[in-house]
Each structure stands twice: as C-alpha cells, then as structure tokens.
Amino acid sequence: MTTELRRLRNYIDGEFRDAADGRTTEVVDPSTGEAYATAPLSGAADVDAAMAAAATAFPAWRDLVPAERQKVLLKIADRFEERAEELIAAESENCGKPVALVRSEEIPPMVDQIRFFAGAARMLEGRAAGEYMDGLTSIVRREPVGVCAQVAPWNYPMMMAVWKFAPALAAGNTVVLKPSDTTPASTVLIAEIIGGVLDELGHSRGVFNVICGDRDTGRLMVEHKTPAMASITGSVRAGMQVAESASKDLKRVHLELGGKAPVVVFEDTDIAKAVEGIAEAGYFNAGQDCTAATRVLVHESIHDEFVTALAKAAADTRTGAPDDEDVFYGPLNNANQLAQVKRFIDGLPAHAKIEAGGHQVGEKGYFYAPTVVSGLKQDDEIVQQEVFGPVITVQSFRDEDQAVEWSNGVEYALASSVWTKDHARAMRMSKKLDFGCVWINTHIPLVAEMPHGGFKKSGYGKDLSGYGFEDYTRIKHVMTSLDG
Template sequence: MTGPTLRNFIDGAPADARGDATIDLVDPATEEVYASAPVSVEADVDAAYAAASRAFATWGRTTPADRQLALFRLADALADRAEELADLESQDTGKPRASLVADEIDQSVDQLRFFAGAARNLEGRGAAEYLAGHTSYVRREPIGVVGQVTPWNYPLNMAIWKIAPAIAAGNTVVLKPSDTTPLSTLRLAEVAAEVLPPGVLNVVLGDRSTGAALLGHPTPQLVAITGSVRAGMEVARAAADDLKRVHLELGGKAPAIVFADTDLAQAAEGIVTAAYFNAGQDCTAATRLLVHESVHDELVALVRERVATHARTGGPREPGVFYGPLNNADQLAMVSGFVDRLPDHAEVVVGGRRQGDRGYFYEATVVTGLRQDDELVQSEVFGPVLAVQSFRDEAEAIAMANGVPYALAASVWTGDHGRAMRFARDLDFGCVWINTHIPFVSDMPHGGFKHSGYGKDLSQYGFEDYTRVKHVMSFLGG
C-alpha cells in the first residue's frame, strides 16, 4: 500500500517541497509502505533558513520569561498529545507501543520543561571595575539561526534534545529529521506553531543530500547533528570552510565492566536491559561486557538466562515484547553482517539470527571469546548484539575499556567504593555509571570524547552550548 506524501513545515505552516523525488516510508515491523516524504532541495532549505532568519529578528530579543512560558506551553501541549505521539513514533520505528509514553514521550516533556527553566537561570561574572575607570560585564546572547539533523533511533526525543536548548536560548531552528522517521518531528513542529511565532521552528524533510545542503548553508552560525561518526566528520569538514560552530553527538561502544564483588544477578539484569533496549539502537547501549575471569562463565550463564526470559523481540502491539525491529533493511543487513563475519575463536551462545522473514527483527545475541582487535569489539554495531570479553585485573579492564575509538558512555559494577571511584576517574568516557547503565536525567550533561564527538546535550551545559558570550566595557569618565 502507499499513503500520503508528507510536506515540509516552514514559517509556521506546511509547505510543498520544490523537488520531485520522494522517499517511501516503510513500516519496519511489516515492511509495508505507509507514506512517502519529499527529498527537499536547496531551494527548500533556502526558504526554511529565510523564515528562521526573519523570526530571529524578534525571537532573539524576547525575554527569558517569554521563552520560558512558550516552552512550558509546548511541553503541556505535547503531554496532552502523548498517546498520539506514541502512535506516530511506534508507526515509524516499530517500537513496542505499550511502553512508549513512559519511556520516551514523558521524557521529552520533562526535557522541554527543564530547558524552559534554564532559560531564566544563566549565570556569569558580575559587572565590576576589572580595569580602573572602566566597568565590564558579560552578555550571554543567542547565536542566531541554528541548523540541526536528528537520527532515527529516538526521533521525537532527539528532536527535543536539539530544539529545546536552542529555542530556550533565543535561537531559531531549521531541523531535518531522519528520512525513515519523520512523523513525530513534523507533528512536533505543528504543535509548536500553536505557541511559537512563525519561523522559530522549521522542519525540512529529505535524504543525505538535503542534510548536506542544510548543514553547509551559509546562514546558520551553529550546526548540530546526532548521528554516525562518518556523518559527524563530514559535518565538521563542511563547517570548517565557513568557521561554523559544530555540536556533534555521535556513536558509542559502551563497556559494562563487572567485577566478582558485585551482585551478579543484578548486574545481568541491568546489562541485558541496557544492551537490548530499543534493539540496541542506542549510542550508550551496553554493547561490550567486560567481566572478571573468575566469574566469566557464571555471569554469561546469568545473562543468557535473562535474555531467554526478558529480551524478546516482536511487533509493536504484541504482548510481552521488550524491543521491536531494527529500523530499516540496511540496518538489518549491517547487524547480520557483523555476526556473519565473526572470527573462528568467537562463539555465539544465544541468538545470532534474523527472526522470521517479515520485518527487520533480529534476535538478542551474545557472543563470547572475543579479542580486543576483533571487529565486534572495535566497531559500533547499533543492534541487539552483546560482545563479551574477560579480564584479569583493574589495569587490564581499563585498557580494554578505553581501547576503542569511541568514548561516550561506560559502566562499572563493583561493591568496592574505592574501585568505583578509580574507574570513574580513569574511564575515558563522557558518562560513567556505577552499578547501573543507561538512565538519563535532564539535569545532567550527555556527550562524549574522541570519535563520539563534542558538545553536550541536556543540562545547563547543553543550554550554554547554544549561546555566545560578549564582553561589554564602559568608560566611567572623570
């Protein structure tokens, strides 16, 4: 079947794309086409940035109180539409419908409310005479127009992470959602138009060529992306030609490091949840299990048992399903390829196969016997595959954990407080969890090092990333 063709949302209203090409939107649970989206061209991007530029002339001068009130109203409007948004998100992604409101929609509402509060809580150095006869103070201002690209793993949530701090700081936005999951982002723009002036939030649909036009456009002074390392490097190169500020939230290869002195059953439960939530399509997912050699077999057995009883995949309306399908056919092929190419010394102890022949479902998979230079250890899979390694001591665990190109998130599981603090210090990751893995709160920063990118989402740090600092000095006379 085919469905409607979606439209861009520019200057407070739906807008037809100028190009002729379209993209089929495919239900990942059934592989059926349910709609199509335009491939927007440079003229569409020009129109969106023109609208954002006009809007910035007034929105950039609104008071923090006005911006806060608008975001509170937007949060309330999304909360009122939580069930509708969950339906759209489930349609686009195939995620289990029963848990979507609590898992994602409520979080998006909370994040909007956090940044609404942040709008009125900027701090800086006090005005004073730092030079005799002169008074200095610091202005913190919006950057201007911002270009943003969001991924398909958490379509609405990642859009909120991007637009909320930008708009709270007084910027205006042109955003491109993933070509496979645009529904909830378009609905967000429609709802936002009820409380924000036209042009403050614009959404342009399309493929990689659209994203390149959006991020390479001369108008935005900051461009932000959540996506792959490859995409992030391309954005950084393009931005360098125009000296744009860049905010990159990229891939991950998170280790969960388990010592013998922890509660192994509790660790198995937490790590299975963190490895397979959202089909492992999360850059902070526990994709590597590093376990002390003395409890390796015991923990693997506990993980295998937990996978069998709790990590079931299936359609969005099926009861008892923990995670849904992979997002698209290319992602299924990529995940399958990692497992198909395993070296002879690796062993698949559970899973390792596509589930069924309809939909992009992949079984929860555990692989043991891996070595540090194996592809499954070094490369991001972005799927429900857990790579297991053993270590002898703290030094080896740290070296193995840090010995990958990514540096976004990690966890350590231990009953020894001193060891936990040493690992919090020595793990080269932007987020370190102790005896847990994957929880987020709006108040704390999220962002990595190395190939995981730079810049912070969430928190006051994420808010400040969307501002600029200006020094003002006044001669006192006399």
C-alpha cells in the same frame, strides 16, 4: 488493491509544503518492511526557504525576555502531554517501537526535558560585572548564536528532536530541523504542535521549521551560509562530514556521535542483578542506542557463570510487533541496519562463540534476536566497532589495569559503567575511564539536569543540562568607561 500512502510535508514558516521540485521518498514501517507514507526529498530551494524563515524570525525571538520564551516551551510541553497518544502512534510507526515503552519511557522524559529548558531560559549565568582596569567596568553577556541547523537520528526521532530544539529555542535561537529520512513522521507532528503554540501565543511560526530529506539535504543545511551553528546526532562518518563542511565558514558545530560503551563487571558483583541491568541496557530499543551496554568486560573468576546467566536473560527477552505488550523491543530501524548487524555476526572470527541469538526473527520486518557473543579478543571488529543492534559481546579480563586498558582501547568515548561493591575501586575506575559518562552499578539512566556527551570519536558538545543549554549561546564582553 493498492493502499494510498500518507503524504508527509515540510513545515516552513508556518506552512506545510511539498518539496519545491516535488521529489519524495517512501517511508517504511520497520515492523512490516512496507511503505506507509511519502516524505519530501528536499533540495536547495527548500533549504533556502527554511533558512530564510528562521533568519527573519530570529531578531524578534532573540529579543524576547526569557520569561516569554519560557511560556512558549511550557505550552509546548503541555501540548506534548495532551497529544501524547498521537506522538506515540507516530513514533511507533516510525520506528516499530513497542507502544507501551514509548508511552512509559519516552513521553515523560521528553516533557520533563522541555520543561527543564523552559526553566533554564531564565537562568543564563555569567560572571559578575567588575572593574579589572582602572576606570572601566566589564560585563559579560550571553546571547543566542542565531539560526541553528539541526539533524536528528532515526533511533530516537522524537526525543533527539527535543534535545535539539528545546535548548536552542530556550536560548533565543531559531531552528531548522531535519529528521532522518527513515523516521520523519513524528517530527512533522512535532512541527504541527510547535507551530500551533507559536501561533496561539502570537510569535512568528518561522521560529521553528522542519524539512525532510536525505544526507544531501543535511549537507545543504550545514553548508548554507545562514545558520551560525550546526548540530547533529548520528554516525562518526556523518559527524566528520558535518565538521568538514562547517569548517568552510567556521560554523559552530555540536556533535553527538557513536559509542561503544564498556561495561566492567568485577568479581564482587551480584551477578543476577548485574545481568538484569545489563541485559535491559543492552537490548533496550534493539540496542540502537549510542550508550547501549553492548561491550561487557567481566572478571575471569566469574566469566563462565556470568555468560550463562546473560545467555538465559537474552533467551527470555522478546522482540516483536509494536502492539504486543509482552515484547521488550521492536525491529531494527531499516533494511540497511539489519544488514549491518547480520554482517557483524556472519563475520565473527573462529574463536568467537554465539551463546544466544545470532539470527533474524520472523519473515516480515527487521527483527533480530537478542544475541550474546563470547570468546572475543580486544582487536576483533565487533569489539572495536559499533554494531547498533541487540548484540552484547563479552570479554574476560584479568585485573583492574587490564579492564581499564581494554575499556579505553576503542575510538569511542561516550558512556561506560562499572559494576562492583568496592567503593574505592568504583571511584578509581570512574577517574580512569575515558568516557563522557560513567555509571556505577547501573547503566543508561539519563536526567535532564546532567550532561550527556562524549570525547574522541563520540563527538563534542553536551546535550541536556545547563552545559547543553550554554552550547547554544555565545559570550560577549562589554566594557564601559566610568568617566561617561
């Protein structure tokens, strides 16, 4: 007996549509490895239609007073709360995430972030008008950039969609959003929610559009002549491709890419508390987080004790099915990601030692055991490259200077943390660490008011905060003669 797969569809100009040429791709539940839905494999005709809808809707949306855009976003946040269980179910099936953790760790911050940007819509700031030349007054205007082409990743499909559409809509832009080809379900549901709110409040549903597809679909979006800005959260390779494509017509680009966060643990740290926080920040979401605490540098005087404690924490951490309330994380998102994690572990150098885990879990789905690897050197591949799995590496450092050198000695620069009771040392490290975020005695908390974004190959531009909001605006100088 064959189970009929659910059919997901694009959302363009307020209508759910199949791909123009009828092509589809299967969507797999990573906790079972089995397909549960099909989604459109959108092509040029679909991209054209979505961009046309967004472009048509843009003038009226741009010209709304900010208070009206705020009403829309606040209503969207309300709907997210009202339909939370639907969103949780879709995201859990999308990603295999534990239901309880999506409910507690994703829905509340998403709602809060939408409401933050609803408020930000009314707080566009610029320099005061003034006379900088005799007889002339200058004014600075902040304006929306236009249509935004946005590509969200598969590790946090819902939350990253919020990080993209909320500031863009608040600033007066219109959106064409593409989810990952492996995780379209929750984004399609978001389109239904937002479309309903726009319709209810009398605005064009073309303000927000969703098209499903693969890398080629994303490429078509970025290369399209209509959008003024392309925003992507994804791999370094994808970010480079987007930047190259966007350069052909000088689109603005917003890139949040990979990470390889150093976690620097000094000898005065409370080891038990540090291990607890680091294990949680390293294994949350199966380590599929650009800011994950997966590269630990620990002072040589406490190295052995720390590794023993971390290995025990790994052994005590459970992975399993989404409906199991006792598991901390679910499967890796897809078969390719599972293969990548296996490749890193299978390719470990002889001097490395697996202290915990290092193997797949179960016969169904893409589960991988919480893993700790010690004995590593700075130039080892697993230290230098992003694993994006539940794998924590440990290196032993000699002194503060070496900790800084090794921390900064990778191509990524998104997030980092320092664990010490010495306030002066923490301040020195926060200055020297070349990362967009430095946590002290914690790792991974994010708040809507503070910026998130990196340097180097972790990309550029900020998510969240007023800085993230401003990224979706442009600045215009207006000068007027006082002579009339």
